[in-house]
Amino acid sequence: MIKIKNNVAVSDSGFIFNPDTGESFTVNPIGVEIIKLLKEGKTVDTITEELQKTYATDAQTLEKDAEDFIGLLRNFSIAENE
């Protein structure tokens, strides 16, 4: 399970601050949605399903991009494995 770290602040406009590292990030709207869903404890599969309702693309592309994105969240110490 992937989890967004508790102390990481995420604004609706897509601004992220990580107090552990002092770094800030910007995220586009779909990125904000993914982070929100992760915070709600959703799995990648569920997230992909949810997003597919909103966006005109195929499941494979969504899954590939979501995994890539979550990988970056982990690299930036915004998310961690539980």
Place this chain on the structure above:
Amino acid sequence: MEQQRYERPLIKRVENDMPNKFGMKPENFPKTSIDGVKVHDLIEKYGSPLFVLSESTIRNTYRRALKAFKNRYPRVQFAWSYKTNYLNGVCKIYHKEGSWAEVASRFEYEKVLRNGVPGSRIIFNGPDKTEADLKKAIQNESLIHIDHLDELYTIVNLTEELDKKPRVAIRVNMDTGIYPMWDRFGFNYENGQAWDALNKIMASGKMELVGLHCHIGTFMLSTKAYGIAATKLSDLALGIQKKYNHQIKYIDLGGGFPSRNTLKGSYLPGQDINPNIDDFAEEISSALLRANFPPDNLPLLILETGRALIDEAGYILGTVISNKRSATGKRTTIIDIGVNLLFTSYWYDHKISPAQEFTHFSEYTTVYGPLCMNIDVIRDNALLPLLNKGDHFVIHQVGAYNMTQWMQFITLRPRIVLIDQESNVHIIRQAETLENFSHMEDTPEHLKTFEL
């Protein structure tokens, strides 16, 4: 509920330094149509990738260039550099605008003749003119630009059997303050080779010395170099006038003006920093007018401008094949256009615009072509909006050299269309087929069948 256009999730670290080089905005706006024709429609109808040429841009660029010179010097003639783009549909636009033709091979020479250009309006350059080529050029009264002494003597010999007096010029190479100096073509000015060759021509009495030629380089960013070249050729012309009382009819300064493309590694975009045609016209005209030609008898100025006239009129449309992340974490995008079609991506940071609307989010991306070769890179690091698999885009300013130096490597070359001034689309080159290539091959009888 209607679904939204998909955009892949993106996260970017907020850096304290500038968002990109010199804090410029991303280089991009969507390019959804060309001369009134929708990019999506073009791809749907003619396929991807697709080269597109704009007749309006060709004509406007040509007219602007001609005006830049004519406003400053009374006698100017352009000769279209065939090697830059020798599609008949393109060449004929230049000929309709009044341009002569400049060629550097027999293949191009024949192409020009078939396009209906009179022999006397063809400039024949290059070091590899065979005896047969020269004979033909002499008979057609073409302007032969002699590259080396062997060619000069071949022409002298040919005059024994032909009843026409060859019309010749020599190509001169020289120091114009540019490094590297192109000294492999023609006769050198500084060491006296050029003056010697001219004397040989005059002394032989067998040829009509009509002009002087140089081509000092390509994508030249120095206008001064052209002033120096014009002055040096004028000096030779005036020397001939004085010694033989023979008038040189034209001075041909070749090509070499830059287009508005951005050279690789340049910090600022080409369209902001490259000198424009007016700057070159000013420098060249001033140098010619300053030379001591009688004002009522100025030599004709010939220009063999290539890329500066056609680059902007050419686009290539393509499609995203895949987005990936490299082992080092870098975003990469694979497109269906490789260096086989876009030779000039070795030279330029070609501008790439999505063919549909996009958000303000963008990402530094390496853009790869589809060929299975490591050198197949279209952009090393382009700040691009988030393109999806299957999205279309437009690569700008590809009109020069790509449609002549392209390679048939593992794929076939695509269609080329011309959009005319009324927004009608014409195919001016068909897509290649496997048939075209099998046609040229033959398999020996003993290799024709096998079992696996």
